[in-house]
Amino acid sequence: MIHLRKNALSFPYTPFTTQRRHWKRLLPFAVIGAIVAGSVTAWDHGDWRLNLSPSEPMGIWSVTPISPGTKLHVGEIVTLCPRLPEGFHYGWLMDKTHAANACADGRAPYIKIIVAGPGDMVHETDRGVIIDGHPLPDSQPLPFTTSKPQVRLPQWRGTITLKPGQYWAYGAGDPRFSFDSRYWGPFLRAQVRGVADPVVVWKYRWTPKVDN
Structure with a gap:
C-alpha cells in the first residue's frame, strides 16, 4: 500500500x-x-406532477395546493377534478388509483389552463369556442374519442357569462385533442386542487393512429 x-x-x-x-x-x-424518480415519488404526495398527456406540455410540473385565500387568474395552469356529465363512458381516461391526491373517481386531476373567469362570456358551437368575441385556436370539439374503440364524447353548447367562482378550462399543449371545458362546461373553484408551474416540460403535437 x-x-x-x-x-x-x-x-x-x-x-x-x-x-x-x-x-x-x-x-x-x-x-x-x-x-x-423524485418527481414520481413527490407526485404521490401531491407536490409534483408527471404529466404524460399532450393537453398541456408534457413533463414535470410543480403543484402548489390552493388555500381558501388563493386567487385564480386567467392564464394560470391548475390541476382540477371537474364534474363530468353523466351518461357517458370514461374508461378511456388514464386511471391513477394509487395516487394519494387522486380525484374522487380515482383518476388523476386534470392539468389545464384557465382561459376565462368570472364576468367573461363564453360561446361554444360545433365550430369552436369564442371568449369575449375572441376565438380560441384549435377549439373545435370532437364528437368521439380518438381511442379504439371510439367512444361518444359529451358536448357542451351555448352561451354563458361566467359567475363568481366559475372558470373555463382549455388544454393549450395540443388543444385539438384536449378533454376540457368544451366537453364538460365551466368548472368551479372548489374543484381546483392546485396551481401548476412547469419544471421540465416540452410541447408535443400528438397524431392519433388511423386504421387504413
Missing part, C-alpha cells in the same frame, strides 16, 4: 483520471434519473 502511494505521488495515475472522467459523463444521466 505504501509503495502504491509513492508511485501515485511520482507519476500521474491515469486509470483513476479515466475513471473520474467516465463518471463525469454519466453524471447528467444520474441527475435526470434522480429528477424523474
Whole structure:
C-alpha cells in the first residue's frame, strides 16, 4: 500500500483520471434519473406532477395546493377534478388509483389552463369556442374519442357569462385533442386542487393512429 502511494505521488495515475472522467459523463444521466424518480415519488404526495398527456406540455410540473385565500387568474395552469356529465363512458381516461391526491373517481386531476373567469362570456358551437368575441385556436370539439374503440364524447353548447367562482378550462399543449371545458362546461373553484408551474416540460403535437 505504501509503495502504491509513492508511485501515485511520482507519476500521474491515469486509470483513476479515466475513471473520474467516465463518471463525469454519466453524471447528467444520474441527475435526470434522480429528477424523474423524485418527481414520481413527490407526485404521490401531491407536490409534483408527471404529466404524460399532450393537453398541456408534457413533463414535470410543480403543484402548489390552493388555500381558501388563493386567487385564480386567467392564464394560470391548475390541476382540477371537474364534474363530468353523466351518461357517458370514461374508461378511456388514464386511471391513477394509487395516487394519494387522486380525484374522487380515482383518476388523476386534470392539468389545464384557465382561459376565462368570472364576468367573461363564453360561446361554444360545433365550430369552436369564442371568449369575449375572441376565438380560441384549435377549439373545435370532437364528437368521439380518438381511442379504439371510439367512444361518444359529451358536448357542451351555448352561451354563458361566467359567475363568481366559475372558470373555463382549455388544454393549450395540443388543444385539438384536449378533454376540457368544451366537453364538460365551466368548472368551479372548489374543484381546483392546485396551481401548476412547469419544471421540465416540452410541447408535443400528438397524431392519433388511423386504421387504413
